[in-house]
Amino acid sequence: MARASIVGAGMTKFGVHEATLPELFAEAALPAMDDAGVESDDIDAFYLGNAMGGQTENDTHLAPTLASHIGIAGVPCQRFEDACATSSNAFKHAVQDVESGLHDVVIVGGVERCTPETGLGTGEMTRIFASASHRQYEQPTGLTFPGVFALLTKRHMFEYGTTPEQLASVAVKNHAHGAHNPRAHFGRDIDVSDVLDSPIIADPFHLMDCCPFSDGASAVIVVSDDIADEFDAPVDVTGVGHGTDIIPLSDKPDFPSTMSARRAAEQAYEQADITAADVDFAEVHDCFTGAEVMASEALGLFEDGEGGPAAAEGRTYIDGDMPINPSGGLKAKGHPIGATGTAQLVELVEQLRGDAGDRQIADVETGIAHNLGGDAGTTLVSVLEVRA
């Protein structure tokens, strides 16, 4: 049974944007409202994902600012911050609040700018991203976020024999998908040698194993199950799981298992009364190629250790037996931190409505989103289904 429904979705192109955070957010929020057919008076609350505006743009207390900009000043507003899982956590609270009867119509979205449009270079942005690692026991080593996922992925490679070529095949597939997504940061086809010949960022990751710094915004309109039928093409939210794991990284008992994702998936599947076998496709948090491999296993889409071979065999393409990241994922679509979680939901909505154009997956009824934050310290898994 549905906990809530999504009745509107909008997002900007991900890439480089000169617009301010309020302007950029409006480019996603207003289309989401128009898609749902809701007026500003209909919106009961606003939940925002923005992870780093304070650090990157000296811009805080953003929720009421953005609400004012999009014409919904006065409603309850809340900004969420959970590293890259920021807007999925905002979404979880929107779902809970329409489910409880507190609100009927909630707008939830995210916005972030990470490109040099912020005035910050690669070194400074790398330092800000690394603020999601432990301040005392990790940051002083010079650990970066590619480094965090490199440490996780190297252990996965050691335990399961995952290869650099298998990792590269994840990037190749996501670029192929992104080429069909007009809102993707990158739309260019690449091959395995392009990945393996690109400069090393943190081994085993080459530049082309890593998602880009992107700017962008995304938003969805969440309504209670009771009123969902009053809207065109509602998509049901049947589960939202939220798992965490130990920080710092080195205290985690088992790196390749990414336990926060397993905990989140277990909760989400139980709420939706499904198993991994019922999942038709997934949007997963492929901030680095190794992250997609580990996510595909943590979600139960492949057996542990089979994520790499499955990617290399082409099983995760749009026309494969378990399509992953039809949008192009973070790798090709882009990763404006706070906008990422709700952008995954935008892709699920379009796929489940059959509106995904050249990247439409045939006959899909159940899709999941996996949005990871920090050093796999937070993961949210959401289950969306075609309304019965």
Add this chain to the structure above:
Amino acid sequence: MSQIELPESLTYESWSESLKNGTLLGQECADCGHQTAAPKAACVRCGSRDIATIELETTGEVYSETTIAVSPLGFDAGFKLAVVQLGEAKTVGRVSDDVEIGDTVTLSDVFEHEGQPSPVFESVE
């Protein structure tokens, strides 16, 4: 191991001062036995507050490793990091030479950034 007086309650300040003097302190949980190299107010596995300060082993096995080619602002690029298993605890630190998972390494130095120390390990035959 050196004979030093171990603080009953391990703060970041005493952890970092000890590390600067070449001693890696950690904690052991009296209830579940978990050891950590990142001191906390309670055991991260079971929540127990009955945690004692211990001196960690300084030789252990590489659990994972990478080389950071693109570094954060304020750090030179091209350094190696490893997660090292020291007895029951794991810690992240720099490594001064090429290592692979499974190699044996030992605490050899301390790296300081803006007054904050991290352990440095080197491989042993």
